[in-house]
Amino acid sequence: LNFFITFIEVRKDRRGERFDVEDGITSGDYLEGFLRGTRSALYESGRESITISIPEVNAFNLGMLIALYERAVGFYGSLVNINAYDQPGVEAGKKAATKLLQLQKQVSEKLLPGRGQAAEEIARAIDADPEDVFHVLRHLASNNPQIKLEPAEEPADDRFSFEEER
Structure with missing residues:
Protein backbone atom coordinates (compact mmCIF):
# COMPACT_ATOMS: atom_id res chain seq x y z
CA LEU A 1 0.00 0.00 0.00
CA VAL A 80 4.55 11.04 -7.35
CA ASN A 81 4.73 13.90 -9.88
CA ILE A 82 1.94 16.15 -8.57
CA ASN A 83 1.85 19.70 -7.26
CA ALA A 84 0.96 18.93 -3.66
CA TYR A 85 -0.07 22.53 -3.04
CA ASP A 86 -2.51 22.86 -5.95
CA GLN A 87 -5.06 20.14 -5.37
CA PRO A 88 -8.85 20.24 -5.77
CA GLY A 89 -9.35 19.37 -2.11
CA VAL A 90 -7.34 22.42 -1.08
CA GLU A 91 -9.53 24.68 -3.21
CA ALA A 92 -12.67 23.04 -1.84
CA GLY A 93 -11.32 23.61 1.68
CA LYS A 94 -10.76 27.30 0.95
CA LYS A 95 -14.32 27.64 -0.34
CA ALA A 96 -15.71 25.83 2.71
CA ALA A 97 -13.66 28.08 5.01
CA THR A 98 -15.03 31.16 3.24
CA LYS A 99 -18.58 29.89 3.76
CA LEU A 100 -17.86 29.22 7.42
CA LEU A 101 -16.52 32.76 7.88
CA GLN A 102 -19.70 34.11 6.27
CA LEU A 103 -21.71 31.92 8.65
CA GLN A 104 -19.70 33.32 11.56
CA LYS A 105 -20.76 36.86 10.55
CA GLN A 106 -24.41 35.80 10.34
CA VAL A 107 -24.24 34.05 13.71
CA SER A 108 -22.55 37.06 15.34
CA GLU A 109 -25.31 39.34 14.07
CA LYS A 110 -27.99 37.10 15.63
CA LEU A 111 -26.46 37.06 19.11
CA LEU A 112 -28.43 39.24 21.49
CA PRO A 113 -27.12 41.20 24.46
CA GLY A 114 -27.95 39.48 27.72
CA ARG A 115 -30.29 36.90 26.18
CA GLY A 116 -28.79 33.44 25.83
CA GLN A 117 -29.75 31.45 22.76
CA ALA A 118 -29.06 27.85 21.82
CA ALA A 119 -27.22 27.06 18.59
CA GLU A 120 -30.31 25.41 17.12
CA GLU A 121 -32.38 28.55 17.69
CA ILE A 122 -29.84 30.70 15.86
CA ALA A 123 -29.47 28.07 13.11
CA ARG A 124 -33.23 28.16 12.43
CA ALA A 125 -33.19 31.96 12.27
CA ILE A 126 -30.49 31.99 9.59
CA ASP A 127 -31.37 28.68 7.89
CA ALA A 128 -28.04 27.05 8.71
CA ASP A 129 -26.81 23.68 9.95
CA PRO A 130 -27.13 23.56 13.77
CA GLU A 131 -23.85 21.69 14.19
CA ASP A 132 -21.94 24.28 12.14
CA VAL A 133 -23.57 27.07 14.16
CA PHE A 134 -22.70 25.31 17.43
CA HIS A 135 -19.01 25.03 16.48
CA VAL A 136 -18.92 28.66 15.34
CA LEU A 137 -20.45 29.72 18.66
CA ARG A 138 -17.98 27.63 20.68
CA HIS A 139 -15.12 29.18 18.70
CA LEU A 140 -16.47 32.69 19.27
CA ALA A 141 -17.03 32.09 22.99
CA SER A 142 -13.47 30.79 23.35
CA ASN A 143 -11.85 33.70 21.52
CA ASN A 144 -14.07 36.77 21.90
CA PRO A 145 -14.57 38.08 25.45
CA GLN A 146 -17.87 39.68 24.40
CA ILE A 147 -19.43 36.31 23.52
CA LYS A 148 -20.63 34.51 26.62
CA LEU A 149 -21.33 30.80 26.99
CA GLU A 150 -23.74 29.46 29.60
CA PRO A 151 -23.00 25.72 29.63
CA ALA A 152 -25.92 23.35 30.04
CA GLU A 153 -26.05 19.68 30.96
CA GLU A 154 -26.13 18.79 27.25
CA PRO A 155 -23.98 20.75 24.75
CA ALA A 156 -27.00 21.18 22.45
CA ASP A 157 -28.64 23.19 25.25
CA ASP A 158 -25.68 25.54 25.80
CA ARG A 159 -26.74 29.19 25.62
CA PHE A 160 -24.74 31.94 23.94
CA SER A 161 -25.12 35.69 24.28
CA PHE A 162 -23.40 38.93 23.38
CA GLU A 163 -22.16 41.24 26.11
CA GLU A 164 -21.76 44.86 25.07
CA GLU A 165 -18.53 46.65 26.00
CA ARG A 166 -18.77 48.93 28.99
Whole structure:
Protein backbone atom coordinates (compact mmCIF):
# COMPACT_ATOMS: atom_id res chain seq x y z
CA LEU A 1 0.00 0.00 0.00
CA ASN A 2 1.06 3.55 -0.70
CA PHE A 3 0.74 4.98 2.81
CA PHE A 4 1.89 4.65 6.37
CA ILE A 5 0.63 6.01 9.63
CA THR A 6 2.42 8.65 11.65
CA PHE A 7 1.97 8.82 15.40
CA ILE A 8 3.01 11.90 17.33
CA GLU A 9 3.96 11.07 20.90
CA VAL A 10 4.10 13.83 23.49
CA ARG A 11 6.24 12.66 26.38
CA LYS A 12 5.15 15.22 28.98
CA ASP A 13 1.44 14.72 29.66
CA ARG A 14 0.69 18.07 31.19
CA ARG A 15 2.13 21.06 32.95
CA GLY A 16 1.53 21.40 36.62
CA GLU A 17 0.28 18.89 39.10
CA ARG A 18 -0.41 15.29 38.16
CA PHE A 19 -4.11 14.45 37.83
CA ASP A 20 -5.17 10.82 38.18
CA VAL A 21 -8.31 9.62 36.40
CA GLU A 22 -7.95 6.28 38.17
CA ASP A 23 -5.78 5.27 41.08
CA GLY A 24 -2.23 5.89 39.85
CA ILE A 25 -3.28 6.38 36.19
CA THR A 26 -3.51 9.67 34.29
CA SER A 27 -5.23 10.44 30.99
CA GLY A 28 -1.70 10.68 29.55
CA ASP A 29 -1.10 7.09 30.65
CA TYR A 30 -4.21 6.05 28.72
CA LEU A 31 -3.09 7.96 25.63
CA GLU A 32 0.34 6.33 25.77
CA GLY A 33 -1.34 2.93 26.10
CA PHE A 34 -3.60 3.65 23.12
CA LEU A 35 -0.62 4.80 21.04
CA ARG A 36 1.46 1.72 21.85
CA GLY A 37 -1.49 -0.66 21.53
CA THR A 38 -2.60 0.74 18.17
CA ARG A 39 0.96 0.75 16.89
CA SER A 40 1.40 -2.92 17.89
CA ALA A 41 -1.91 -3.92 16.30
CA LEU A 42 -0.92 -2.21 13.05
CA TYR A 43 2.48 -3.90 13.07
CA GLU A 44 0.90 -7.31 13.64
CA SER A 45 -1.37 -6.77 10.63
CA GLY A 46 1.55 -5.74 8.39
CA ARG A 47 0.91 -1.97 8.39
CA GLU A 48 3.80 0.47 8.42
CA SER A 49 3.98 3.30 10.94
CA ILE A 50 6.44 5.78 12.34
CA THR A 51 6.39 7.55 15.68
CA ILE A 52 7.66 11.07 16.16
CA SER A 53 8.28 11.88 19.81
CA ILE A 54 8.38 15.41 21.17
CA PRO A 55 9.17 16.30 24.78
CA GLU A 56 6.10 18.55 25.22
CA VAL A 57 3.60 20.63 23.28
CA ASN A 58 4.88 24.18 22.95
CA ALA A 59 5.22 26.77 20.19
CA PHE A 60 8.66 25.54 19.11
CA ASN A 61 7.75 21.85 18.87
CA LEU A 62 4.43 22.53 17.17
CA GLY A 63 6.13 24.83 14.65
CA MET A 64 8.76 22.17 14.02
CA LEU A 65 6.07 19.57 13.29
CA ILE A 66 4.23 21.92 10.93
CA ALA A 67 7.47 22.68 9.07
CA LEU A 68 8.31 18.97 8.88
CA TYR A 69 4.91 18.09 7.39
CA GLU A 70 5.00 21.03 4.95
CA ARG A 71 8.29 19.74 3.59
CA ALA A 72 7.19 16.09 3.61
CA VAL A 73 4.05 16.95 1.61
CA GLY A 74 6.08 18.87 -0.97
CA PHE A 75 8.69 16.13 -1.23
CA TYR A 76 6.08 13.38 -1.56
CA GLY A 77 4.29 15.40 -4.25
CA SER A 78 7.50 15.60 -6.27
CA LEU A 79 7.99 11.82 -5.93
CA VAL A 80 4.55 11.04 -7.35
CA ASN A 81 4.73 13.90 -9.88
CA ILE A 82 1.94 16.15 -8.57
CA ASN A 83 1.85 19.70 -7.26
CA ALA A 84 0.96 18.93 -3.66
CA TYR A 85 -0.07 22.53 -3.04
CA ASP A 86 -2.51 22.86 -5.95
CA GLN A 87 -5.06 20.14 -5.37
CA PRO A 88 -8.85 20.24 -5.77
CA GLY A 89 -9.35 19.37 -2.11
CA VAL A 90 -7.34 22.42 -1.08
CA GLU A 91 -9.53 24.68 -3.21
CA ALA A 92 -12.67 23.04 -1.84
CA GLY A 93 -11.32 23.61 1.68
CA LYS A 94 -10.76 27.30 0.95
CA LYS A 95 -14.32 27.64 -0.34
CA ALA A 96 -15.71 25.83 2.71
CA ALA A 97 -13.66 28.08 5.01
CA THR A 98 -15.03 31.16 3.24
CA LYS A 99 -18.58 29.89 3.76
CA LEU A 100 -17.86 29.22 7.42
CA LEU A 101 -16.52 32.76 7.88
CA GLN A 102 -19.70 34.11 6.27
CA LEU A 103 -21.71 31.92 8.65
CA GLN A 104 -19.70 33.32 11.56
CA LYS A 105 -20.76 36.86 10.55
CA GLN A 106 -24.41 35.80 10.34
CA VAL A 107 -24.24 34.05 13.71
CA SER A 108 -22.55 37.06 15.34
CA GLU A 109 -25.31 39.34 14.07
CA LYS A 110 -27.99 37.10 15.63
CA LEU A 111 -26.46 37.06 19.11
CA LEU A 112 -28.43 39.24 21.49
CA PRO A 113 -27.12 41.20 24.46
CA GLY A 114 -27.95 39.48 27.72
CA ARG A 115 -30.29 36.90 26.18
CA GLY A 116 -28.79 33.44 25.83
CA GLN A 117 -29.75 31.45 22.76
CA ALA A 118 -29.06 27.85 21.82
CA ALA A 119 -27.22 27.06 18.59
CA GLU A 120 -30.31 25.41 17.12
CA GLU A 121 -32.38 28.55 17.69
CA ILE A 122 -29.84 30.70 15.86
CA ALA A 123 -29.47 28.07 13.11
CA ARG A 124 -33.23 28.16 12.43
CA ALA A 125 -33.19 31.96 12.27
CA ILE A 126 -30.49 31.99 9.59
CA ASP A 127 -31.37 28.68 7.89
CA ALA A 128 -28.04 27.05 8.71
CA ASP A 129 -26.81 23.68 9.95
CA PRO A 130 -27.13 23.56 13.77
CA GLU A 131 -23.85 21.69 14.19
CA ASP A 132 -21.94 24.28 12.14
CA VAL A 133 -23.57 27.07 14.16
CA PHE A 134 -22.70 25.31 17.43
CA HIS A 135 -19.01 25.03 16.48
CA VAL A 136 -18.92 28.66 15.34
CA LEU A 137 -20.45 29.72 18.66
CA ARG A 138 -17.98 27.63 20.68
CA HIS A 139 -15.12 29.18 18.70
CA LEU A 140 -16.47 32.69 19.27
CA ALA A 141 -17.03 32.09 22.99
CA SER A 142 -13.47 30.79 23.35
CA ASN A 143 -11.85 33.70 21.52
CA ASN A 144 -14.07 36.77 21.90
CA PRO A 145 -14.57 38.08 25.45
CA GLN A 146 -17.87 39.68 24.40
CA ILE A 147 -19.43 36.31 23.52
CA LYS A 148 -20.63 34.51 26.62
CA LEU A 149 -21.33 30.80 26.99
CA GLU A 150 -23.74 29.46 29.60
CA PRO A 151 -23.00 25.72 29.63
CA ALA A 152 -25.92 23.35 30.04
CA GLU A 153 -26.05 19.68 30.96
CA GLU A 154 -26.13 18.79 27.25
CA PRO A 155 -23.98 20.75 24.75
CA ALA A 156 -27.00 21.18 22.45
CA ASP A 157 -28.64 23.19 25.25
CA ASP A 158 -25.68 25.54 25.80
CA ARG A 159 -26.74 29.19 25.62
CA PHE A 160 -24.74 31.94 23.94
CA SER A 161 -25.12 35.69 24.28
CA PHE A 162 -23.40 38.93 23.38
CA GLU A 163 -22.16 41.24 26.11
CA GLU A 164 -21.76 44.86 25.07
CA GLU A 165 -18.53 46.65 26.00
CA ARG A 166 -18.77 48.93 28.99
